[in-house]
Amino acid sequence: MKSRPFVFINAAMSADGKISTYDRRQVRISSYSDMKRVDELRAGSDAIMVGIGTVLADNPGLTVKSGEKNVIRIVVDSMARTPVEAEVISRRAGPTIIAVSESAPLERVEALREKTEVIIVGDDSVSLSYLLAELKNRGIERLMVEGGATLNWSLISEGLVDEIYVYIGDMLIGGKTAPTLVDGVGLKEPMKLELLSVEKTGDGVLVKWRVL
Numbered sequence: 420m421k422s423r424p425f426v427f428i429n430a431a432m433s434a435d436g437k438i439s440t441y442d443r444r445q446v447r448i449s450s451y452s453d454m455k456r457v458d459e460l461r462a463g464s465d466a467i468m469v470g471i472g473t474v475l476a477d478n479p480g481l482t483v484k485s486g487e488k489n490v491i492r493i494v495v496d497s498m499a500r501t502p503v504e505a506e507v508i509s510r511r512a513g514p515t516i517i518a519v520s521e522s523a524p525l526e527r528v529e530a531l532r533e534k535t536e537v538i539i540v541g542d543d544s545v546s547l548s549y550l551l552a553e554l555k556n557r558g559i560e561r562l563m564v565e566g567g568a569t570l571n572w573s574l575i576s577e578g579l580v581d582e583i584y585v586y587i588g589d590m591l592i593g594g595k596t597a598p599t600l601v602d603g604v605g606l607k608e609p610m611k612l613e614l615l616s617v618e619k620t621g622d623g624v625l626v627k628w629r630v631l
C-alpha cells in the first residue's frame with residue numbers, strides 16, 4: 420500500500436442524509452458554531468481537498484479565517500474544468516493545486532497553469548492513491564476532504580479514508596437525485612464504522628466515526 424496522509428471527510432448533511440438539493444444547490448446546513456468548528460478543522464489541516472463537482476456547484480474559496488497557517492487547497496478535476504476565475508484559485512489564501520488526468524485538454528491545463536499549479540495523476544480520471552502519495556511526499560500529513568458525494572465515494576471505496584465527521588442538521592431535503600454523504604455505485608457489503616463521539620451542537624448533532 421502507498422504511503423498517504425491521514426485523511427478525514429468533514430460534511431454537513433440533512434436528517435435524511437442529503438448534502439445538497441436535487442438541483443445541487445448549496446444549502447446552509449451547519450449552525451454558526453459548526454462553521455467555526457469547520458474553520459478550526461481547516462486550520463489544523465495541511466491541505467483541504469474537494470471534487471470539481473463541488474467547485475462548479477458551490478464555488479468555495481476554502482479559506483481559513485482562524486490561524487496563520489497557509490492551508491493548501493486541492494481540486495480533483497480529471498478534465499481540467501476548474502474555471503480560471505474560480506474562488507479556489509482567485510481568493511487569496513494558501514496555494515492551490517488542480518489535480519488533473521492525462522485526458523485533460525492541453526489548452527485547459529495550460530490556462531490553469533498560468534494561474535496556479537497543476538499536477539497530472541492518472542489516465543482517464545485522477546488517481547487518488549497516486550495523488551495522496553504525492554501529497555505525502557510534499558509533507559502533507561493531515562488532509563481534510565470537504566466533498567462532494569462522488570469524491571467521498573471514491574476515497575471511501577478505495578480505502579483511503581481514516582475518519583468521517585458529519586454535522587447532521589435539523590432539516591429534511593429529500594429528492595432521490597440529491598447528493599448524499601456517499602454516492603457512487605455503492606458498496607457490495609456495508610463498510611463498518613466505529614463510533615468515536617456524538618455531540619449536540621447548535622440545533623444539530625456532530626457525529627465522528629473511524630473507518631474500520
Ligand SMILES: NC(=O)c1ccc[n+]([C@@H]2O[C@H](COP(=O)([O-])OP(=O)(O)OC[C@H]3O[C@@H](n4cnc5c(N)ncnc54)[C@H](OP(=O)(O)O)[C@@H]3O)[C@@H](O)[C@H]2O)c1
Nearest residue numbers: 430431439443470472473496497545566567568569570573
Ligand atoms: N454539505 C456538504 O458538506 C457538502 C460539501 C461539499 C459538497 N457538497 C455538495 O455536493 C455536490 C457536489 O458533489 P458531486 O458528487 O457532484 O461532486 P464532487 O464529489 O465534488 O466531484 C466529483 C467529480 O470529481 C471528479 N473526479 C476526478 N477524479 C475522481 C475520482 N478518482 N473519484 C471521484 N471523482 C473524481 C469527477 O469529475 P471529472 O471526471 O470531470 O474529473 C467527479 O464527477 C454539490 O451539490 C455540493 O453542494 C456538499
